[in-house]
Amino acid sequence: MNTFNPNKKSKSILDCFTYDLKTFFFDDYQEIDGEETPATIMIVYEKKLPWNEMGIFDAVQFRIFFDKESLTGSNPVNVKFISLTKKIDLNLLKEMVKKVLSIYGTDDNSNGDWNKVDDTAFDNKNYRRVWTIEHGESFVSIEYNEPDGITLSILFFNNMLKETDKYLEMQY
Numbered sequence: 001m002n003t004f005n006p007n008k009k010s011k012s013i014l015d016c017f018t019y020d021l022k023t024f025f026f027d028d029y030q031e032i033d034g035e036e037t038p039a040t041i042m043i044v045y046e047k048k049l050p051w052n053e054m055g056i057f058d059a060v061q062f063r064i065f066f067d068k069e070s071l072t073g074s075n076p077v078n079v080k081f082i083s084l085t086k087k088i089d090l091n092l093l094k095e096m097v098k099k100v101l102s103i104y105g106t107d108d109n110s111n112g113d114w115n116k117v118d119d120t121a122f123d124n125k126n127y128r129r130v131w132t133i134e135h136g137e138s139f140v141s142i143e144y145n146e147p148d149g150i151t152l153s154i155l156f157f158n159n160m161l162k163e164t165d166k167y168l169e170m171q172y
Contacts, residue, residue: 012103019050023062040067045061056083056089081153104140122144128144139155
């Protein structure tokens, strides 16, 4: 299923996905990584998606940070859309950038439409664009590099849900 339409008006990056990220923990997922520091515990969960999102992504990862001093607090949740098959499609990447631009405007470096700098970064497999949302409440980034392929990340996804009055229920 691929209903990605870069011309459809969206209010949030969350409107661009047909998969409801709030349901991540309701069915099969797996823990793929974990790390502990003196102050935090970080766990990465991954699930294969039932269809490709934005024509590229066939899996999604949740990276959750737990503060050892405040286990009852709001734990940061980062979301990363990935392609397990490392699908690379320049046209779909350009559509994705166009879509994010239509929602959030120019990126953090004041870049708008795809340009020659983007072409060079893509050719060098070192592409990255970042948008800061609501004065740092959340961040959206689109990246392309050799080891990961094309990825789309939402940092502080839990804050974005609060902004849209949608809440994540974590069951693990």
